[in-house]
Amino acid sequence: MKINILTIFPQMFQPLQESMIGRAREKGILEINVVDIRDHTEDKHNRVDDAPFGGGAGMVMQYQPIITAFRENDMGGRVIYMSPRGKKLTGELAREISCEPEITILCGHYEGVDQRALDEMEAEEISIGDYVVTGGELPAMILIDASARFIDGVLSSRESALDESVYSGLLEYPQYTRPRSIDGREVPEILLGGDHGAVDLWRFREALKITRDNRPDMLEKFVKDRNFSKKEKAVLDELGIRHQ
Template identity: 60%
Template sequence: MMHFDVLTLFPEMFAAVDTSIVGRAREKGLVEFNFVNIRDFSNDKHNKADDYPFGGGPGMLMMADPIFGAMGSVDAGHKKVIYMSPRGRVIDKDKLVDLSREEELVILCGHYEGVDQRALDYWDAEEISIGDYVLTGGELPAMVLIDALARLVPGVLASEEAATEESIYSGLLEYPQYTKPRNYQGMEVPEVLTNGNHKLIHLWNFEEALKLTRDLRPDLFEEFVKNHRELNKDEQKVMEKVINML
């Protein structure tokens, strides 16, 4: 089981985690959530949790004291603390696998112009981003992180293979997929996928993944060609074919 303590000004936004696959995982006890309202730890009679930054600047900043109170309530000093921040490392597969080894995570969701730096320093928070852009708060990025991590928890998905299906061919984009009907408005499913020959299907999937990665993410394709050493003879021939198409 993986436990998430989520510290936020807007816990109501996290209703989404009770739906779909993550919601079912929660019902099965595979993941657990504790949503903490940072305002509950404010010493202000109006539950104020933000103030103007020293030195000036636009907008408001979340205050250290309510965050400290919320952190203490979840015993954050003994857990891995993540702060969702546009200046943090952009999450990728390697980072997700690393974080998935944690049994407990504390996720701090910033808002407004961010949080008092002392809250990050004291609690040794690692800053994580979901992309090089800015949102109005950390709640949506936190949900992205939770969803991505939850699917790596054993038992959450239908099969262990499903958890890494987008990276079966490590470093490649996912190949095209089809379902019924075989013919839709004159568009046919590729014949190779309907003939029952699993070897040919595997090689077709591999080739399509290579071509898509070559065309859409040439950086990943170059890295794959340079570093991949686990191909069998048939896969090697397919890769050489795709390379020669350049």
């Protein structure tokens, strides 16, 4: 997958050289092309923004440097503008994006981007949530990381991506590792007995509790029209969770 990034702060993408994204780049699974929009401005003062027509606070990123950078670097594929007014990034959307052979991500700043640039690139707008951050770089990295996990070879196994809490329908149960006792805190005894069926049921119960308390909307979707085993139904009843 080729990932093009248009930004005025290319140094912010250093983290993409590390961890699983960095390893995927080394393997040739991901190609990441970061382009500095400022390198393509025709302004003698190296500016890429100006005041908005109609007045108002702040500045707007200009059409010319964005489109010149886009064209001169032969960018294409699915074009995405990280924007708080866009549709919300979900696991389903991240998986859809992961199937694209090439994407181009525009990172905005200031009060936004000249709409004509978005229209020219036929950009779709995607948001990471109902809040505003200082620029599009961090949202772009979130989109890249969330999507890359679905690409074969990026994680250690295909199951790693699909078994994560959000994708399984429930938030993740608590995890523990050695030592089994520290600062007076113990690992739950059920995890030490070797009864995998009991462990699975315990994890199911804990995941239900965490999802019920933190994301009741997810829990409602999870239990709807789902077939549970007798033991799972007993856990649901124990927790007072209605089911079919």
